[in-house]
Amino acid sequence: MDHTAIDNGLAAGDCRFDASLAQAYGGTVLAHPAAARMAEVKTVSMLGIETLLMLRAYAMEARGAIVEVGPYVGGSTIAILHGVAASQHKTVVSIDCGGAYLEHPTMPSADIHADWLRNLDAAGFAGRAHLSKGFGNNRGTCADAVAALEGRQIGMLFIDANGFVWQNMRYLVDHLAEDCLLVLDDVTNLLEPDDPDQNIKFGQTRQSVADGLSAGAIEHYGTFLWGTWFGRGTPRLRSVFPGLLAAEERRWT
Numbered sequence: 676m677d678h679t680a681i682d683n684g685l686a687a688g689d690c691r692f693d694a695s696l697a698q699a700y701g702g703t704v705l706a707h708p709a710a711a712r713m714a715e716v717k718t719v720s721m722l723g724i725e726t727l728l729m730l731r732a733y734a735m736e737a738r739g740a741i742v743e744v745g746p747y748v749g750g751s752t753i754a755i756l757h758g759v760a761a762s763q764h765k766t767v768v769s770i771d772c773g774g775a776y777l778e779h780p781t782m783p784s785a786d787i788h789a790d791w792l793r794n795l796d797a798a799g800f801a802g803r804a805h806l807s808k809g810f811g812n813n814r815g816t817c818a819d820a821v822a823a824l825e826g827r828q829i830g831m832l833f834i835d836a837n838g839f840v841w842q843n844m845r846y847l848v849d850h851l852a853e854d855c856l857l858v859l860d861d862v863t864n865l866l867e868p869d870d871p872d873q874n875i876k877f878g879q880t881r882q883s884v885a886d887g888l889s890a891g892a893i894e895h896y897g898t899f900l901w902g903t904w905f906g907r908g909t910p911r912l913r914s915v916f917p918g919l920l921a922a923e924e925r926r927w928t
């Protein structure tokens with residue numbers, strides 16, 4: 676796989692991900708020339724290197740703005756910004772509720788928002804993404820995020836928050852492009868798929884994704900280490916969204 680040739684096509688808008696390209700690209704992505712750079716990004720990210728490289732590549736393709744829910748201290752944001760830097764200017768908006776996570780074994784944070792800012796600065800991306808402080812399922816927080824889009828549609832949405840896919844999309848769905856790239860973390864742990872106790876979010880995320888697939892609202896392209904789902908929304912997503920949201924709320928809240 677010539678990743679550089681594909682990247683050039685993604686950046687120029689000549690090439691788009693589908694299931695076959697995502698499988699071929701993602702299956703060989705550790706040989707990508709940017710793998711060493713993403714290994715550095717991994718020091719501030721809970722995600723796998725394969726997923727960081729795929730986020731970078733998706734950000735190169737994205738037509739429109741990029742929104743992520745749950746950047747923590749900025750690893751995923753930095754991977755996305757590497758993809759933007761290698762393609763063309765795109766608005767990037769990150770939504771995180773913030774707080775502290777002192778118990779994390781390798782990346783503790785006493786102030787998630789402050790560490791997000793510091794890590795973006797250290798990576799050379801200060802001011803290149805807007806941080807909306809609050810919950811993805813909060814109307815006011817999303818109003819701030821949508822204002823930062825300045826009328827642009829969302830061409831890529833990444834959710835890595837609390838496992839509630841549709842609830843974190845509720846105030847963004849009307850702003851998604853019809854062919855929006857979607858990335859949803861925590862559908863499984865590919866290394867230990869039979870141990871749902873590994874992560875309490877797996878069950879709910881997997882069920883929400885299954886609902887979206889059976890409603891024809893999303894297309895599955897691939898799942899990459901540790902267990903991040905990559906795909907795309909379909910033109911049906913908006914019309915079936917109220918049912919998906921209601922089912923998720925009934926099931927889990």
Ligand SMILES: C[S@@+](CC[C@H](N)C(=O)[O-])C[C@H]1O[C@@H](n2cnc3c(N)ncnc32)[C@H](O)[C@@H]1O
Binds near residue numbers: 721744745811835
């Ligand atoms: C698993 S971490 C994200 C990891 C990150 N993407 C990375 O690259 O390391 C989840 C993050 O989501 C945030 N979070 C949890 N629920 C949220 C919600 N509903 N809305 C916004 N942020 C949320 C947490 O504060 C935390 O920073």
